[in-house]
Amino acid sequence: xxxxxxxxxxxxxVYDGRIFSVAVxxxxxxxxxxxxxxxxxxxxxxxxxxIDDAGSIVLVRQYRHALGRWLWELPAGGLKPGEDPKQxxxxxxxxxxxxxxxxxxxxxxxxPTPGYCDEEMNFYLASGLRTAGPGDAPAHPDADEEIxxxxxxxxxxREMVASGDIIDLKTxxxxxxxxxxx
Numbered sequence: 545x546x547x548x549x550x551x552x553x554x555x556x557x558v559y560d561g562r563i564f565s566v567a568v569x570x571x572x573x574x575x576x577x578x579x580x581x582x583x584x585x586x587x588x589x590x591x592x593x594x595i596d597d598a599g600s601i602v603l604v605r606q607y608r609h610a611l612g613r614w615l616w617e618l619p620a621g622g623l624k625p626g627e628d629p630k631q632x633x634x635x636x637x638x639x640x641x642x643x644x645x646x647x648x649x650x651x652x653x654x655x656p657t658p659g660y661c662d663e664e665m666n667f668y669l670a671s672g673l674r675t676a677g678p679g680d681a682p683a684h685p686d687a688d689e690e691i692x693x694x695x696x697x698x699x700x701x702r703e704m705v706a707s708g709d710i711i712d713l714k715t716x717x718x719x720x721x722x723x724x725x726x
Contacts, residue, residue, distance in 0.1 A: 586663035590633040591620040593722035594670040605692040617712040633668035646672025651721040
């Protein structure tokens with residue numbers, strides 16, 4: 545059943561952070577029941593699938609405090625206010641991997657947690673990779689990023705997913721989009 549979008553009767557912002565904010569929105573459901581809904585507001589993000597000329601994929605390994613462990617994942621990052629997602633993808637590719645992409649192609653966009661968050665993840669394929677040089681715009685990695693870069697064959701990545709070495713869902717989705725199921 546599809547109905548009209550719910551219009552909040554009131555919105556109370558309970559948290560404003562560096563990456564996202566949280567609001568409690570009071571709504572009246574289609575059946576008449578009133579409900580307070582917690583919503584995470586996020587400016588959106590980009591996920592990049594960097595593929596080199598040999599067909600191997602560049603992943604980054606970084607510490608994820610929420611899980612208390614290091615993860616291999618696709619490079620990704622948040623959108624800055626008003627930033628074009630394609631330009632953000634090119635920027636994040638360079639910042640996190642050190643590679644400049646000659647081609648950045650949109651693969652699609654998804655909402656990873658629509659039950660409580662409005663973040664839209666924009667997926668891009670980056671190809672024609674070359675090491676960033678003096679003529680390129682300077683990269684400005686985030687202060688909290690400690691990143692290890694690795695290049696893996698698609699067969700190695702399939703094994704990493706199967707063995708649980710890759711557990712990040714945005715990475716699995718991006719790989720599936722870019723490699724038609726990898």
